[in-house]
Amino acid sequence: MNIGFMGLGKLGLPCALAAELRGHNVAGCDISETVRANIRARKMPYREEGAREALQKSKLRLVELPALVAESDFVFVPIQTPHEPGYEGVSRLPEERANFDYSHLKAGMRSLAEEIARQGAEKIVVIISTVLPGTVEREIRPLLNAHVKLCYNPFFIAMGTTMDDFLRPEFVLLGADDKGAAKTLRGFYATIHGAPVFETTIASAELAKVAYNTFISMKIVFANAMMEICHKTGANIDAVSDAMALAKKRVVSPMYLRGGMGDGGGCHPRDNIALSWLARELGLSFDFFESLMLAREKQTEWLAELMAGYDLPKVILGKSFKPETNITVGSPSRLLHSLLLERGEKCEMWDPHTDGETPPAFAPSCFLIGTKHAAFAEMQFPPGSVVIDPWRYIPDQPGATIIRLGE
Ligand SMILES: NC(=O)c1ccc[n+]([C@@H]2O[C@H](COP(=O)([O-])OP(=O)(O)OC[C@H]3O[C@@H](n4cnc5c(N)ncnc54)[C@H](O)[C@@H]3O)[C@@H](O)[C@H]2O)c1
Numbered sequence: 001m002n003i004g005f006m007g008l009g010k011l012g013l014p015c016a017l018a019a020e021l022r023g024h025n026v027a028g029c030d031i032s033e034t035v036r037a038n039i040r041a042r043k044m045p046y047r048e049e050g051a052r053e054a055l056q057k058s059k060l061r062l063v064e065l066p067a068l069v070a071e072s073d074f075v076f077v078p079i080q081t082p083h084e085p086g087y088e089g090v091s092r093l094p095e096e097r098a099n100f101d102y103s104h105l106k107a108g109m110r111s112l113a114e115e116i117a118r119q120g121a122e123k124i125v126v127i128i129s130t131v132l133p134g135t136v137e138r139e140i141r142p143l144l145n146a147h148v149k150l151c152y153n154p155f156f157i158a159m160g161t162t163m164d165d166f167l168r169p170e171f172v173l174l175g176a177d178d179k180g181a182a183k184t185l186r187g188f189y190a191t192i193h194g195a196p197v198f199e200t201t202i203a204s205a206e207l208a209k210v211a212y213n214t215f216i217s218m219k220i221v222f223a224n225a226m227m228e229i230c231h232k233t234g235a236n237i238d239a240v241s242d243a244m245a246l247a248k249k250r251v252v253s254p255m256y257l258r259g260g261m262g263d264g265g266g267c268h269p270r271d272n273i274a275l276s277w278l279a280r281e282l283g284l285s286f287d288f289f290e291s292l293m294l295a296r297e298k299q300t301e302w303l304a305e306l307m308a309g310y311d312l313p314k315v316i317l318g319k320s321f322k323p324e325t326n327i328t329v330g331s332p333s334r335l336l337h338s339l340l341l342e343r344g345e346k347c348e349m350w351d352p353h354t355d356g357e358t359p360p361a362f363a364p365s366c367f368l369i370g371t372k373h374a375a376f377a378e379m380q381f382p383p384g385s386v387v388i389d390p391w392r393y394i395p396d397q398p399g400a401t402i403i404r405l406g407e
Contacts, residue, residue: 001188004028004072006065008035010046010266011128011155012078015233016160017054021167022192027061030069031108034061047325047353050163055062069115074124074184076153081129085215089262089269090334092342093293093364097277100270102139102339105129110143117145124181126151130271132278133207134173149181152202156208159197159266159326171366172197175205213271217263219256220294227259227406230300237406240390255378259406260390261303261370262296262332264321269293297339300332303390304339306403307347310366310386314340318371325352333370369394 005016005028013035020026030036038045039062044052045187068075081100105127116123125138125148136152136269146148152175157165172189177184186197200208223241230237237259245254263269275289307314321331328334333349340347350359352375364384369376372391381387383399392404 001025001073001191002071003028003188004068004075006068006075006077006112007079008039008062009078009080009137010048010159011157011162012076013039013044013055014048014051015078015128015155015166016060016158017051017307018163018166019192021054021163022056024188024191027063027068027071027311028061029063029065046208046327047160049161054163065111065115066119069119069123070071072123074126074181074188075112076126076128077108078106078128079105079114081105081131083270083274087270087273089264089273089293089296089330089332090127090261091338093273093290093297094286097273097280099132099277100274102131102135106139106143109140111147112239113144116147120147124151124178124184126153126181126185127265128153128243130209130267131206132210132274133203136202137204149178150202150281151176151178151181151185151206153185154205156209156212158322159327160322160334166192168193170197171195172219173205174199174209176259177202188369202309210271210275213268214275214292216256217268217272217292217296220260220263221292221299223257224262224299225295228299230406235406241287259392260372262300262335264325264330266321266329267271269296290403296332297335300335301339303336303388304333304343306388306405307340307346307366307368308343312366312384312386313363314345314347315362315365315367316340316349316370317351317376318349318369318373319349319354320371324374326351328354332369336368336370 002025003017003019005012006026008030016028017025042055044055081098081102086094156169172195182199189197224244226240227237241257242253244257272289272293276287279287279289316333316337318333319328319331320326337347337349362382364382366386377393381400385400387394387400387402390405391406394402396402
């Protein structure tokens, strides 16, 4: 099929490359000259499994909007819906709440709809961007015309493994009010994988997407509450997680049920804060999403307190939000860092994926393993150091005290 991507950012580009791997003819446009220059130079600016190699071999065509519309059977729209920096989850939860910023998505959808009308044919447009429920009806629909057949098809991908998650999802969530458009998309996904396609209304798909993200945050907050209890009572968090993992019928999958740092990344914290905004807007009886973010913050404060208990220089190892990536957006390590600074503690951070592979010469320090990078398990800590390990994978070593949380 001929597939168009309007927006070739962190989500759009790896998905475009993945669609190409399944034999589709893919074209894309992006208003950012930096993004276009990187693609022309076949350069991936961030770590994304398999994407660098795929981009080298790619025949992806960079085009302008009129050609994108003319040449595509349908157009995916993964345009950014950002939150202000204060809502990234690397600082305390602000008192004020806000919805996502839909201005980029609206501007893109307006010009796409105008171009489709100008060309006079009908076109399927598939929004992928994350939005809160009701947004498409309220903000996007008024910008469209009868030529646009609209679907909302958010992806459940994690940064770092975007291509694989696109090629091998558990299911596809498809919000559509046009049966023909839904059928075309089902046909497309049948060429990508055999995962079930769950079809519903656009509003339900909007909510299902953020519900999925916030459920994961909830599991992590829960696991970390258990880890803290274990740490303070002598129970073992991994035994607790292993026991619960057997309760697949009632407790669901064991993923995200291990103790560690808080939830992070470019999606979950900001989605929770946007849902907290929605909770206020709708006057919900209880703002569950605020509680999740406050629990994440308090649990990180506990880690700051543990570190502050040692009269040693403080070092957080790992800046990225998950192992073996250089993406630091929404990272719980960065939240811990800001909470330590707030307490008046000086604290260094070091990450092999953002700062080079050789660690600086550290003095004996109180280290906290903020990201479970494999390299930290090989590190030699200066004698006299204390290493706080929320992941429980750092081996014992002479001269250093290893504190495995919740063990
Ligand atoms: N990155 C992820 O892992 C991920 C996962 C799931 C959902 N999402 C959602 O997908 C959306 C995009 O996220 P992202 O991380 O890829 O953002 P991004 O900022 O990396 O990419 C968006 C791209 O769209 C381009 N763009 C903006 N307006 C345009 C226009 N009018 N025409 C053409 N291109 C335009 C931008 O220049 C940018 O390159 C967001 O709503 C995000 O919440 C992202």
